[in-house]
Amino acid sequence: MKAPLLPFEVEVVPDDAGVTARAGLPLVVETARALGLGALVHEHVAVRQRDSGYTEADKVEVATLLIAGGGTCLDDVQVLESDKGLLRLLGRTSLPSANALRNFLYSFHDDKLIEKAQRERPEGQVAYIPEENGPLRGLGQVNVDLVRRIDSLHPMTKATLDHDATIIESHKKQALCHYEEGRGYQPSLITWVEQDLIVADEWRDGNVPAGMANLPTIQRGFAALPSTVTKRAFRADSACYDERVLKWLASPARTDEPGGPIGFTISADMTPQLRAACEAVPATGWTVLEERPREIVACSEVEFTPGEWPKDARPLRYLALRFEKRQRDLFQAPTVDKYLAVVTNREGAVADLIRWHWEKAGTIEHVHDVMKNGLAAGTPPCGRFGANAAWHRLNVLTYNALSAMKSHVLPPAYSTAEPKRLRHGVFTMAGRLVSHAGKLLLRVGQTAEQVAGLLAARGNVSAMHARLSPA
Secondary structure (H helix, E strand, O other), rough: OOOOOOOOOOOOOOOOOEEEEOOOHHHHHHHHOOOHHHHHHHOOOOOOOOOOOOOOHHHHHHHHHHHHHHOOOOHHHOOOHHOOOHHHHHHOOOOOHHHHHHHHHOOOHHHHHHHHHHHHHHOOOOOOOOOOOOOHHHHHHHHHHHHHHHHHHHOOOOOEEEEEOOOOOOOOOOOOOOOOOOOEEEOEEOOOOOOOOOEEEEEEEEOOOOOOHHHHHHHHHHHOOOOOEEEEEEEEEEHHHHHHHHHHHHHHHHHHOOOOOOEEEEEEEOHHHHHHHOOOOHHHHEEEEEEEOOOOOOEEOOOOOOOOOOOOOOEEEEEEEEEEOOOOOOOOOOOOEEEHHHHEOOOOHHHHHHHHHHHHHHHHHHHHHHHHHHHOOOOOOOOOHHHHHHHHHHHHHHHHHHHHHHHHHHOOOOOOHHHHHHHHHOOOOEHHHHEEOOEEEEEEHHHHHHHHHHHHHHHHHHHHHHHHHHO
């Protein structure tokens, strides 16, 4: 027997500006304004060709609101505009249209830079990484300044930066084939683990190898750190196992910098020479690191110097991992299944360094997942490379604004919440708007407010605004 339908009917009435289904969403705008996001955009991004219409700051604010609210494409701005009560809370009568936002994104694209990158790539090389135009670089500087303002609320002296790239699938005809045999893009990110902030990003075509030209992005990531940082570290997979990256990170010049030296761990390419060094370790030289259901993982330090490493430079440490199955197939010889290695300039026990290196899987990979599936980075809005790069960077700004909100605005219960939970518990709260004594009042249910902590959150936003405002 089927369950009966719910006992109500739908009646369509004129739009009601006295109610909203998103009573908590204005917190995103208030947090961004308290952090001074609009002023930063006004300072670094100039693309408007006339004085009328929405400013660049308006469009970035609405894009941030759209992404935080769950929109995954530009047309979703119509959903926000249909909530007339939300518009009243925002102090607006309308929002930039999808076309206005699309044209704004187009201003970050430059065909001449694409053509220049194609001309300058080495003969026989297919992949290339175009330069960013002025507005896109400006949007990157907005994020740098935003990171520093967020850090100033609770300054950190330690910065662990994790680097990784990810695949964003796309069926657009401009999307190129990636190494997993699909089509799409392959952007890279650098996150500041202690602050849960993205400090640098780079948009790339899908056919760009993960190990191609990572040093400039790494350098931008460390340059974004505030001067309060006095201890720096870096973790990455084998995409950063590159002579230029290793030499820059290990350079003695790092010691004299304000942030001090950079201690790093990077997954190493398992070359035949490195594998031979691993195989040369005697059985007694291995220490069991983990006993898994199907395999035993052991570790050891091996003597190895890559051929291109300068003889007068400080040698790096190579930490080897051996993976051996617990039970083999019938008649299979008892051979080791796999070796992996990590290169580092840090001191300490091998097991401790490897476990620290493995922590990267819970940081940068989680950030990529949130960007693609919790926000809107996984849905590039068009086929223009620069416009998609700007969309990705707007998602970065949204991620950082939400991170600041979780750390300094919302109740502790939301400190690790993903965007989907923020929408469910805070942003999509029903509210009724009334005018009283010349003031606009938002009335929300007591139980819903207790779950979201809206009153305390708005008090925290006000305190943040006062703290970051110039004297």
